[in-house]
Amino acid sequence: MKAWELEKLGGALRLTDRPIPEARPGSVVVRMEASSLMSYMKSYVDGKLPIYHAPNKPFIPGGNGVGIVHAVGPDVWHLKPGQRVIVSSHMVAQENVSEPGQFLLGVTALGAVAEIMQRDWSDGTLAEYALLPATTVTPIEGLDDRDAANLATSMRYIVPYGGLLRGHLAAGETLVVSGATGAYGTAAVLLGLAMGAGRVVAVGRNGDALDAIASAGGVRVATVQATGDIAIDTARIREAAGGGADLAFDIVGAATSSNMTMAALRSLRREGRLVLMGSMTAPLPISYMELMFNGWEITGNFMYPRNAYRRLFDLVRSGQLELDAIRAITLPLRELPQGMQMATEAGSFECVVMLHSTEQTGA
Known part of the structure; x- marks a missing residue:
């Protein structure tokens, strides 16, 4: 061979x-x-x-x-x-x-x-x-x-699917995808829609890529172009999320700054969840009191469970996820x-x- x-x-x-x-x-x-x-x-x-x-x-x-x-x-x-x-x-x-x-x-x-x-x-x-x-x-x-x-x-989808499963995304919830303009981030937006998210907020730096995501995702997708300022980005994400998100999925690749991730965390409603699945090299400066007071849950996740491909293809067979995207x-x-x-x-x-x-x- x-x-x-x-x-x-x-x-x-x-x-x-x-x-x-x-x-x-x-x-x-x-x-x-x-x-x-x-x-x-x-x-x-x-x-x-x-x-x-x-x-x-x-x-x-x-x-x-x-x-x-x-x-x-x-x-x-x-x-x-x-x-x-x-x-x-x-x-x-x-x-x-x-x-x-x-x-x-x-x-x-x-x-x-x-x-x-x-x-x-x-x-x-x-x-x-x-x-x-x-x-x-x-x-x-x-x-x-x-x-x-x-x-x-489907390789593009299976990685973020593991993170969304770990985050227990439920139908009707609001999802923030931080790093949405990357290869896996774009797939995460499409998966969030397929899994029934009521609204998906795509966050990234590339404006043209965000426009393409909005066009592909339809009316349930809102976009926020990150500025790098935590306070500004947090406010914009919360507004796009209709007041706050239930789940934030962070898949920012090789970032040297934690600002986008911190903005995603602070966009959460009380008792919201953040799943970390990117490759950021900077520390995440989390306040003990802020985390406790808001009841936020932060989960690190690597890859996906063994049954993930079977479940992903269930979404494809049912028509909820279109691989052709x-x-x-x-x-x-x-x-x-x-x-x-x-x-x-x-x-x-x-x-x-x-x-x-x-x-x-x-x-």
């Missing part, structure tokens, strides 16, 4: 020939149809993201995609060859312990147990066939009319370097997808 092999983060990336992997206990081999690229894939490959930890040997990167089960190993009872599946990068150890290890397949590991797991499962999805833990794939049912590229864009820009697998550059430049309503099969490609 053809596979992209990365020497190390910042090392050489080469298209190589490898044998098709054989299934081992607890695994499946998936014939990959399509893989979606992270917007920061090029920076990751170039070694410009120092917090990421890769295997200590050449490996196949890539953590998401769509494919057909080719073979199953021992101790796999439900998945069958020929099934179409969605691949998740998020793997959680299955031992019955209080804090099971977890890592992102084909991407990164954080912590001693996670690094051991990564050594056991070092390869990801940017190959014609992928050897994967059975727990990272979910059968796709009732969506036979969707092509692989369209299904692969985020457009797949497709390229053949052999053009991965070009795809990584395109992913860097893509807008929040675009997702670069590498096609592993002979499907027609194009923008």
Whole structure:
């Protein structure tokens, strides 16, 4: 098979020939149809993201995609060859312990147990066939009319979906999305609508991107262009929210200032909830008395539960979530370097997808 092999983060990336992997206990081999690229894939490959930890040997990167089960190993009872599946990068150890290890397949590991797991499962999805833990794939049912590229864009939704589930977003509530103009933030706005939010306030710095979100979201979406001034932004968000929000979802990427996050927190009604799922590097200066008096709940969240893809596809099958809102820009697998550059430049309503099969490609 053809596979992209990365020497190390910042090392050489080469298209190589490898044998098709054989299934081992607890695994499946998936014939990959399509893989979606992270917007920061090029920076990751170039070694410009120092917090990421890769295997200590050449490996196949890539953590998401769509494919057909080719073979199953021992101790796999439900998945069958020929099934179409969605691949998740998020793997959680299955031992019955209080804090099971977890890592992102084909991407990164954080912590001693996670690094051991990564050594056991070092390869990801940017190959014609992928050897994967059975727990990272979910059968796709009732969506036979969707092509692989369209299904692969679900990667954009699954990450913020975990945060909205953790925040217990309920139908009719008002949701604030802080960092709404980023790739995952835009998807969070669309998900909030699909989950029944009565109003979604999209907060970001890019005015043109906010206009596009408002156009796509319709009458239940209001936008606030952040100024960086906490008091001004708080007042504008609260006004757009009709007096205050029930849930704020913060997915600001690589921020060096906490001002936007603090404005989202202070836009909450009493006993409101804030879910943190971004990658801010600055401290969050929270007042003990302010937090206590308002009864606010602040929750950190990493990724999503194992059943999240099944629940996400329930929203798609019911018509509540339309995957077509985020457009797949497709390229053949052999053009991965070009795809990584395109992913860097893509807008929040675009997702670069590498096609592993002979499907027609194009923008």
